[in-house]
Amino acid sequence: MKRIFIVFIISALTVFACKPAAETAQGPVKMIIETDMGNDIDDALALAVALRGVDEGTVELLAVGCHKNCPTAAAYTDAVCTFYGHPEVPVAMSVTPVQEYSAYVDYSACESSFAKSHTEYPEPVALYRSILASQPDHSVVFVSLGFGTTLAQLLESGPDSVSPLTGTELVARKTRGLSIMAGSYGEKKRSEYNVKNDIPAMKKVFELWPTTIWQNPFEIGKQTMYPGALIEENLGYYEPNPVVEGYKLYQKMPYDRPSWDILSVLYPLRPELFTHSEAGTVTVDDEGYTWFTPCADGKHIVLSATIDQPQALMQAEQVMTLRYGAWAEKKKLLCFDLDATLTAHRCPLEAPNRALLDTLRTKYDVIMVCAGNCRRVYAQMGEYPITILGNYGMQESTVENGEFVIVREDVFPADTAFFRKQNDYLREKYGYTAYYGEPLEFHETGMVTMGLLGTDAPVELKHAFDPDRSKRRAMYQEVCGIFKDYSVYIGGSSSFDFSAKQYNKYDAVLRYASEHGYAPDEVLFIGDDFDDGGGDSHVRINGMDYIRISDYTKTPEVLAFMY
Numbered sequence: 001m002k003r004i005f006i007v008f009i010i011s012a013l014t015v016f017a018c019k020p021a022a023e024t025a026q027g028p029v030k031m032i033i034e035t036d037m038g039n040d041i042d043d044a045l046a047l048a049v050a051l052r053g054v055d056e057g058t059v060e061l062l063a064v065g066c067h068k069n070c071p072t073a074a075a076y077t078d079a080v081c082t083f084y085g086h087p088e089v090p091v092a093m094s095v096t097p098v099q100e101y102s103a104y105v106d107y108s109a110c111e112s113s114f115a116k117s118h119t120e121y122p123e124p125v126a127l128y129r130s131i132l133a134s135q136p137d138h139s140v141v142f143v144s145l146g147f148g149t150t151l152a153q154l155l156e157s158g159p160d161s162v163s164p165l166t167g168t169e170l171v172a173r174k175t176r177g178l179s180i181m182a183g184s185y186g187e188k189k190r191s192e193y194n195v196k197n198d199i200p201a202m203k204k205v206f207e208l209w210p211t212t213i214w215q216n217p218f219e220i221g222k223q224t225m226y227p228g229a230l231i232e233e234n235l236g237y238y239e240p241n242p243v244v245e246g247y248k249l250y251q252k253m254p255y256d257r258p259s260w261d262i263l264s265v266l267y268p269l270r271p272e273l274f275t276h277s278e279a280g281t282v283t284v285d286d287e288g289y290t291w292f293t294p295c296a297d298g299k300h301i302v303l304s305a306t307i308d309q310p311q312a313l314m315q316a317e318q319v320m321t322l323r324y325g326a327w328a329e330k331k332k333l334l335c336f337d338l339d340a341t342l343t344a345h346r347c348p349l350e351a352p353n354r355a356l357l358d359t360l361r362t363k364y365d366v367i368m369v370c371a372g373n374c375r376r377v378y379a380q381m382g383e384y385p386i387t388i389l390g391n392y393g394m395q396e397s398t399v400e401n402g403e404f405v406i407v408r409e410d411v412f413p414a415d416t417a418f419f420r421k422q423n424d425y426l427r428e429k430y431g432y433t434a435y436y437g438e439p440l441e442f443h444e445t446g447m448v449t450m451g452l453l454g455t456d457a458p459v460e461l462k463h464a465f466d467p468d469r470s471k472r473r474a475m476y477q478e479v480c481g482i483f484k485d486y487s488v489y490i491g492g493s494s495s496f497d498f499s500a501k502q503y504n505k506y507d508a509v510l511r512y513a514s515e516h517g518y519a520p521d522e523v524l525f526i527g528d529d530f531d532d533g534g535g536d537s538h539v540r541i542n543g544m545d546y547i548r549i550s551d552y553t554k555t556p557e558v559l560a561f562m563y
Contacts, residue, residue: 028053028060029268030139032128035261036146036194037077038068038108039100041250043145044080044243045226046261048235049320050143051084056326058269062131062140063090065124067150068108069097074121076108079242087117090131092124098147100197107246114242125153125167126160132174133163138211141268142171144180145261146194148201151178155208172210180205181264183282183290184218185302191288192218203284206300213300214267215282217290220274220303221260223310226317228254229557233550236323243321262317267303269320273312277302318561324524324547328562331545333518334364335389335509337527337536338377341549345493346459349381356556357384359563367512369393369505369525371489371497371535373443378404392487392499392535393508394445412446412500419448419498422482426450430475448498449491457494465494469533472496476533490533497535506538520544526559528552 053059074093157167184190280298319325374390374397385399437456491497527536
């Protein structure tokens with residue numbers, strides 16, 4: 001029989017006539033994941049995709065089974081499920097793990113830092129048989145992210161107390177298919193890692209699995225890189241995340257990682273994003289190489305991606321691993337802070353973030369919402385033509401026919417004598433009696449800035465003054481008490497900002513959204529300063545959806561999933 005060695009540098013493959021998995025599913029995909037968790041960090045990211053799918057109602061995660069030869073793999077998997085809010089997901093650990101060839105760091109060792117829901121983990125074959133027996137016929141999708149060991153044992157299992165069927169019969173009755181990361185068909189011949197670690201088991205899987213197999217080979221994962229920039233943003237979470245901590249342990253940051261296992265979870269949920277081969281049969285030879293033979297009655301489909309598809313795949317998997325991925329798709333109005341979000345403090349808007357705004361504005365309404373006054377922000381942005389809400393919403397500007405125009409300015413004059421008196425008291429108490437220029441800046445709107453280094457301090461001194469804000473946090477409660485009739489913010493890099501009590505970025509955005517016909521759930525705020533006392537804190541406190549930026553030079557990478 002003729003065997004075909006598929007080369008993935010092609011523009012398209014014939015699409016198999018049978019419907020892909022997600023097109024035949026009713027409701028959430030019932031999924032069982034089999035993983036060598038701990039060998040490569042893509043297993044953890046793949047599990048995160050599945051758990052976010054549970055949150056979104058697209059996945060019913062029936063179980064996760066581990067077969068890595070280490071004591072922490074199941075506990076780490078359990079910790080991830082627990083962190084993501086699904087401690088009810090059963091986790092199993094193989095009693096016959098394979099001694100893999102891996103020299104990788106076992107990132108699952110970080111499980112000790114996280115809560116878990118179980119203390120013992122059952123043997124997977126018995127667990128899978130019990131789960132399958134209780135499910136509707138032809139309803140379950142297995143996802144294999146590692147070796148074939150446990151799946152081969154399931155197929156070879158005999159009748160038991162939960163089912164009179166053999167393993168192969170039970171799988172034939174209860175599953176719709178197997179989405180498996182295994183094999184290679186590239187120009188360079190390769191015995192792929194998941195295959196070579198247990199070649200006899202992988203042979204049995206491809207020979208005996210009775211329903212459709214969707215094979216996700218090595219090459220497509222290499223085409224689709226998961227960006228480390230999202231890890232540096234903690235995947236949108238604000239407490240330590242075991243997936244993020246595992247990623248940091250696996251290799252020295254920063255790095256991107258191929259999406260091998262992520263794509264096998266993604267496929268049953270978004271099959272339209274992939275190219276499918278015609279029907280055929282995959283075989284595994286004694287050296288661990290996989291071969292595909294087309295045949296009309298074959299049950300195997302080989303996945304690939306055309307030159308244009310990896311970008312869509314990367315966008316989809318990023319949306320599905322980020323805490324804010326799903327709701328970000330609903331947004332119509334994007335509201336940006338400037339300093340530390342798109343620029344360094346008081347520094348010009350650089351070309352990459354200027355281009356980012358250009359790109360985003362083709363899809364969204366984009367505005368700036370800033371502490372500074374509109375004219376200063378407009379100049380700092382190099383006269384970029386955009387609507388600005390300045391001084392925490394006390395000002396609004398736009399650009400009409402190329403001209404900067406203030407369209408609204410609410411003025412609440414500050415009690416300058418009171419500010420000067422309290423400024424002197426605070427400086428004397430905390431030791432900020434030497435400064436550049438003026439100690440206070442009184443804005444036209446009545447907003448006030450108290451620059452601890454003065455209004456004319458060199459930018460480099462401001463940046464180095466209080467990078468973790470500990471100096472100003474030590475003063476914050478007293479400052480709030482003294483200026484109780486104002487909204488008080490730990491502003492910029494070395495200052496406090498004061499606005500009329502009713503003005504803050506949250507209310508400024510709501511006002512703009514209402515005036516322009518946007519519902520609250522269509523609004524997304526992008527900033528850096530959401531902690532208590534921060535300029536963006538009211539956005540977090542009042543429950544508006546937001547994305548936190550920790551490095552303004554990475555903002556285009558963090559937001560790449562949105563365009």
